[in-house]
Amino acid sequence: MVNVQSIPSPAIIAEERSQEADHPSSQVALFGADQPLALDCGIDLSPFQIAYQTYGELNADKSNAILVCHALTGDQHVANVHPVTGKPGWWETMVGPGRPLDPANYFIISANVIGGCMGSTGPASTNPATGKLWGLDFPMITIPDMVRAQAMLIDRLGIDTLFCVVGGSMGGMQALQWTAAYPKRVFSTLAIACSTRHSAQNIAFHELGRQAVMADPDWHGGRYFEQGTHPHRGLGVARMAAHITYLSDAALHRKFGRRMQDRDLPTFSFDADFQVESYLRYQGSSFVERFDANSYLYLTRAMDYFDIAADHDGVLAQAFRGIQTRFCVVSFTSDWLFPTSESRALVHALNASSARVSFAEIETDRGHDAFLLDVPEFFDISRAFLQSAGTARGLGRKGG
Amino acid sequence: MTMQQQVLPLNGMARPDTGHYRGDHLLLAEMVERGSRVLDVGCGDGDLLQLLESRGIDGRGIELSREGVNRCVAKGLAVVQGDADTDLVNYPDDAFDYVILSQTLQATRQPRVVLENLLRIGRRAIVSFPNFGFWRMRLQLLVGGHMPRTENLPATWYDTPNIHFCTIKDFVQLCDEINVKMERAVALDLYGRPLRVNMPWWFWNMFGEQGVFLLSRAEKGK
Numbered sequence: 001m002v003n004v005q006s007i008p009s010p011a012i013i014a015e016e017r018s019q020e021a022d023h024p025s026s027q028v029a030l031f032g033a034d035q036p037l038a039l040d041c042g043i044d045l046s047p048f049q050i051a052y053q054t055y056g057e058l059n060a061d062k063s064n065a066i067l068v069c070h071a072l073t074g075d076q077h078v079a080n081v082h083p084v085t086g087k088p089g090w091w092e093t094m095v096g097p098g099r100p101l102d103p104a105n106y107f108i109i110s111a112n113v114i115g116g117c118m119g120s121t122g123p124a125s126t127n128p129a130t131g132k133l134w135g136l137d138f139p140m141i142t143i144p145d146m147v148r149a150q151a152m153l154i155d156r157l158g159i160d161t162l163f164c165v166v167g168g169s170m171g172g173m174q175a176l177q178w179t180a181a182y183p184k185r186v187f188s189t190l191a192i193a194c195s196t197r198h199s200a201q202n203i204a205f206h207e208l209g210r211q212a213v214m215a216d217p218d219w220h221g222g223r224y225f226e227q228g229t230h231p232h233r234g235l236g237v238a239r240m241a242a243h244i245t246y247l248s249d250a251a252l253h254r255k256f257g258r259r260m261q262d263r264d265l266p267t268f269s270f271d272a273d274f275q276v277e278s279y280l281r282y283q284g285s286s287f288v289e290r291f292d293a294n295s296y297l298y299l300t301r302a303m304d305y306f307d308i309a310a311d312h313d314g315v316l317a318q319a320f321r322g323i324q325t326r327f328c329v330v331s332f333t334s335d336w337l338f339p340t341s342e343s344r345a346l347v348h349a350l351n352a353s354s355a356r357v358s359f360a361e362i363e364t365d366r367g368h369d370a371f372l373l374d375v376p377e378f379f380d381i382s383r384a385f386l387q388s389a390g391t392a393r394g395l396g397r398k399g400g
Numbered sequence: 401m402t403m404q405q406q407v408l409p410l411n412g413m414a415r416p417d418t419g420h421y422r423g424d425h426l427l428l429a430e431m432v433e434r435g436s437r438v439l440d441v442g443c444g445d446g447d448l449l450q451l452l453e454s455r456g457i458d459g460r461g462i463e464l465s466r467e468g469v470n471r472c473v474a475k476g477l478a479v480v481q482g483d484a485d486t487d488l489v490n491y492p493d494d495a496f497d498y499v500i501l502s503q504t505l506q507a508t509r510q511p512r513v514v515l516e517n518l519l520r521i522g523r524r525a526i527v528s529f530p531n532f533g534f535w536r537m538r539l540q541l542l543v544g545g546h547m548p549r550t551e552n553l554p555a556t557w558y559d560t561p562n563i564h565f566c567t568i569k570d571f572v573q574l575c576d577e578i579n580v581k582m583e584r585a586v587a588l589d590l591y592g593r594p595l596r597v598n599m600p601w602w603f604w605n606m607f608g609e610q611g612v613f614l615l616s617r618a619e620k621g622k
Contacts, residue, residue, distance in 0.1 A: 328473065329480075347480050348490040356458075358473040359480035361466055380474045388476025 024051040024119025025083035043139040051119025052111035056103030068110040069167030069174035075118040100383040114149040115141040117292035124292035136222035168192035168371035188326040188389040195342035197307035206300040209238030236284030248334040248367035316349035327357040328385040337368040423592025436497035442504030446472035488517035496522040528612040533567030533605040568611040584614040
């Protein structure tokens with residue numbers, strides 16, 4: 001029989017992760033029955049909680065706060081060791097001493113999105129009404145819902161206007177939504193590798209991922225936690241497919257080519273003969289260790305629903321009319337998930353709204369993931385944008 | 401060539417050697433009223449925008465080259481990557497007080513359409529361009545028999561981005577044709593110094609290395 005290998009079972013069992021969902025290793029803002037979150041689907045979510053991290057100090061006039069919005073599979077652990085994986089924060093290239101977002105200059109806030117699985121209320125959290133995990137009973141959420149919840153957190157922190165909202169990919173969507181929904185509360189916006197709406201191709205890839213999760217018998221209609229299972233194969237496949245979209249043909253070729261994994265000859269089996277296969281399997285299996293399958297379903301769906309123009313009579317420029325916020329839009333040449341054309345459409349709309357906008361396309365073969373990697377030109381631009389916005393905001397500077 | 405009577409001289413002409421800014425940039429900046437909103441089309445490395453911002457002018461830029469844009473954004477300037485030929489249509493009417501096209505007109509595919517767009521987007525336009533009627537150009541073509549190359553235009557004919565050269569005389573004629581009002585006109589010599597104002601057009605067209613024009617929309621019916 002031909003040797004078959006699939007994605008290995010996760011080394012870290014769901015317990016540690018589900019612990020994080022209700023009792024995160026982060027600060028938590030609790031919102032009781034008096035402060036429900038009004039969701040787009042018509043449901044008032046209450047009570048709910050937001051888990052967040054902060055770096056640096058809020059200045060006296062509360063003018064140096066930066067909100068970092070995370071991407072689909074990110075979380076609030078931007079620049080500290082991850083409590084589940086033990087790995088460094090996901091954006092330590094961007095946030096930290098001497099980095100463009102330097103805690104010496106800014107009060108940096110990052111919150112787990114609503115619907116996430118790292119401490120903000122989501123399908124992996126306990127439903128207080130039943131004492132059981134939410135699972136698919138959790139209401140459908142949208143990007144505007146995530147932003148509404150973040151705004152409640154920012155209120156709770158006593159901050160009126162954010163100096164900057166920063167985000168890449170789904171984080172960029174939140175940054176744009178923040179600016180469209182609360183233009184007076186956002187002094188500047190740094191939107192990276194994102195779009196004002198999810199394209200048909202992107203929805204298609206998400207649907208592929210969701211179907212992979214739901215096709216896994218361990219999913220149990222979303223109640224896997226009651227069966228003591230986790231659909232790690234389905235979620236792993238979803239992550240493998242998604243991961244390909246985060247890279248580029250050129251980057252895959254440069255990194256792996258057709259090289260073999262620890263062997264010189266093919267094994268004539270479905271073993272991971274090629275390095276690229278081994279790499280993808282690793283990406284799939286390490287992801288399922290830290291991420292809840294249902295949460296993945298909800299967050300991909302939220303991205304699919306995102307379309308700022310649709311909320312403004314189909315005219316994107318209308319969403320940003322008369323806006324005073326300073327924008328910096330960044331795209332990457334090899335990003336085919338959120339291609340430059342999407343950023344350009346945003347920039348045209350911002351121009352039509354007479355907004356102050358900078359737009360740079362960075363040359364790189366590293367695909368969509370470039371915003372998470374060490375791309376010096378991207379950091380130079382981010383740093384300069386924040387510095388010039390900081391001058392306009394009257395911020396002093398210490399480091400970075 | 402009776403237009404020159406309508407063309408007013410510049411007040412407070414800047415000296416070309418002021419600070420580290422280019423002479424023609426200082427001249428352009430002098431034409432812009434403080435506190436106004438300016439779009440610099442083809443802003444290159446953003447030197448002119450920096451000069452404008454240092455004078456309290458709200459400047460934005462469009463630049464074709466990615467390297468240029470990224471250098472501008474890294475200077476904190478509000479610059480977007482774009483093409484004068486294709487992207488100006490995306491800007492609404494009257495979005496700016498001035499739209500500047502500095503040394504870029506000759507590199508556009510449709511100079512006439514670009515010029516019309518400048519005066520649609522901005523209430524005024526400032527256009528500078530190399531004068532192909534400059535005596536050294538003429539001499540190189542007449543005596544040398546080859547396409548002219550100068551210090552400011554060093555590219556060979558086969559790799560130059562400049563595909564629509566014109567003379568000062570040609571430009572004045574185009575302005576007439578599309579009913580554009582010339583508020584001010586200046587010809588600069590090879591060193592960026594303005595030529596004397598009270599000279600006839602043929603003199604400017606011969607001895608001006610570049611022309612700088614402040615334009616506005618002509619009133620209807622004129």
